[in-house]
Amino acid sequence: MSTQLSAFDLVPVTSGSSASTAVSNSLDFAVQVEQFGYERLWYGEHHLNPGVIGYSPALMIALAGGVTKTIRLGAGAVLAGHRTALSVAEEFGLLEAAFPGRIDMGLGRAGLRSPGNQQDAQTVAAESDSFSNIAESHRTEHGVVIPASPDLSSLFNSPRFRIQRQLLNQPGAQPGTYDEFIADLLDLLINRKVVDGYELAGTVPVQVNPEVWVLGSSAGESSQIAGARGLRFGANYHVAPAKVLEAVADYRRAFKPNAQLAEPYVIVSAEVLVADTEEQAQRLAAGYDLWVHSIRTGQGAIYYPTPDEAAATPLSEAHWPIVADRVSTRFVGAAEQVVAQLESLRQATDADELLISTITHDHAARVRSFELLAQAWYASQDNPKERMLASTTPQNSRMTNV
Structure with missing residues (x-):
């Protein structure tokens, strides 16, 4: 059986563009990746980042659902610590009712309390779940780069990071644990939630429940909860590559x-x-180091620069350590080169699917990247996916060059 490709969209805002164009481009992107044969399209939840406006996965899913027909749509991920289980269950239950059989509910634990720990939950989650120290970069037997972990203290101690926690959490709110959140969520989805002895029947009336996924960046609470509850698991190589192998092994x-x-x-x-x-x-890859650096220093994602802008303001060697893990694990090249690298990643992790993230300044180039990859990837599989891969822009495309 072939390994499927899926797509991830940050809803990026590029240099010289606007938020309106970013949304328009993302909707065109949804139409395109469906045509190219991608299995699912996920949206992240990111706040206080000028160059990334994917604030609300549920809103983006609703918008994308209106312009697509078959591709699965989901969150990668809803940040559980800023929400209640009921609000998430109701939102995704409504999406499932609107787009039956197409909704994925991906969950991340940021903002929740670790079991038995009363410390600031967001900081604990960020520090312990994503970037345990790995001192040296190395390659697996499949040739996959497992880089050293960066020092992200500048991010966790930044004013923007503290302000985000302040603005996203209600004053005096006491977060629960991740396992409690997921237990409540699953109870609500199967209409068996009991509160104060009262059974809430029909709370989220859906015919088919959304697929529930747990996303994690290292071995620990997320991978163990996903495994123990028999849920699907998302491992984060593109943001936290240092711990991906441990995360997958722990889940299994x-x-x-x-x-x-x-x-x-x-x-x-x-x-x-x-x-x-x-x-x-x-050439299209230029600017990625600057963009990652803006995120990891707590500045917030900048508008993604043009290649010429990136060349005019190169990242200094002193700033390289904070971005090295992500730049060294980005797969850049012609389709056949990237397919070989992705196949190595698939073998090293024994992944059932690969979730592809691509960011560059030009929207048409991003779409073209997904098209070329899908054509080459499915042609390389033992049982190529039986979908027509568009060789030209579909007639209903709303592509905008920026």
Whole structure:
């Protein structure tokens, strides 16, 4: 059976563009990746980032659902610590009612309390779940780069990071644990939630429940909860590559089958940029280090620069350590090169799917990257996906060059 590709969209705002154009481009992107044969399209939840306006996965899913027909749509991920289980269950239940059989509910634990720990939950989650120290970069037997962990203290101690916690959490709110949140969520979805002895029947009346995914960046609470509850797991190679192997292994060790899922199921993310030639791809890749640096220093994602802007303001060597892990694990090149690298990642992690993230300044180039990758990837599989891969822009495309 072939390994499917899925797509991830940040709803990026590029230099010289606008928020309106970013949304328009993302809706065109949804139409395009459906045509290219991608299995699912996920949206993240990011706040206080000028160059990324994917604030609300549910809103983006609703917008994308209106312009697509078959592709699964989901969150990668809803930040559980800023929400209640009821609000998430109701939102995604409504989306499932609008787009039956197409909704994925991906969950991240940021903002929740670790079991037995009363410390600031957002800081604990960010520091402990994503970037445990790995001192040296190395390669797996499949040739996959496992980089050293960066020092992200500048991010966790930044004013923007503290302000985000302040603005996203209600004053005096006491977060629960991740396992409590997921237990409440699952109870609500199957209409068996009991509060103060009262059974809430029909709370979220959906015919088919959304697929529930747990996303994690390292071995620990997220991977273990996903496994113990028999849920699907997303491992984050494109943002936290240092711990991806441990995260996947921990999930599989903890996995317990249930009526919904008989075996572990893993999707692994990767940052990718494909062009017609390696030279073109490398030019389009310019600016990624500057963009990552703006995020990891707490500045907030900048508007993604043009190649010329990136060349005019190169990142200094002193700032390289904070971005090295992400730049060194980005797959950039012609389609055949990137397919070989992704196949190595698939083998190293035994992934059931790969979640592809691509960011560059030009929208048309981003769309072209996904098209070239899909064509080459499915052609390389034992059982290529039986979908027509568009070789030209579909007639209903709303592509905008920026």
